[in-house]
Amino acid sequence: MFLSGKRALVTGSTSGIGLAVARALAAEGAEVVLNGFGEESAIAKLCDELGARHVGADLTTAEGCDALMDAAGPIDVLVNNAGMQHVAPVEEFPVEKWDAIIALNLSAAFHTARRAVPHMKAKGWGRIVNTASAHSKTASPFKSAYIAAKHGLDGLTKTLALELAQSGVTANCISPGYVWTPLVENQIPDTMKARSLTREQVMNDVLLAKQPTKRFVQPEEIGALAVFLCREEAGNVTGANWSIDGGWTAE
């Protein structure tokens, strides 16, 4: 239980990858703060399961991020994971979707980090883990906002790593390929429309076509990598962008 006595905030942890990371950190003794949307009773159940608190702030605004950080208190492990997707050709891409995706997938990580870093520096220990994506390293059509935001998140992470290099605080990205979560499932209808394909064609010819292992990544595999990045043995791992993408970005 090497995270006993440490507080971990995982944004977007009511579902998918964030929930798996929250479970993995809680299993190592961290006091977890959950964030994200969902049904009240389901969230209450998760809080019971993990001995966690939930702060339901909307992270698409600086004010929402500040409200989260105010309610969470000092943070030792910050996992910026909340994210959303929209699939459309650039000339049809709704401006409000662009703004929301940049705000949540990129700017929120800046706002939480700027609030978390002073405490981490004062303690001489901290971990920032940002859920980026294979799309932080490579592009695909029809995902302009998401890919711009994830490339930006990689840049922010490297900058944090350099600024914090001598303070005991590390900053890294985890970059999954396709993980079977609601975020992936929900983009299937729009991808069918944008590419004129059936559901099966989207699954096999668009999604898994990218992934040489031909398997979706499991959320628990990402939880295990996040736990490793929090270990003392990972103290010299900083500014890295860890692929967990079944070989996608090796091609």
Ligand code: NAD
């Ligand atoms: P998900 O849809 O299952 O979970 C998203 C989480 O973010 C939920 O808890 C949701 O309530 C929360 N959220 C959404 N809007 C929010 C807002 N405005 N403020 C606060 N919280 C908000 O998605 P997921 O697949 O688990 O994705 C998690 C992260 O992983 C995202 O950053 C995503 O880009 C990244 N990612 C996912 C995949 C994949 O294949 N699923 C691949 C690469 C990267």
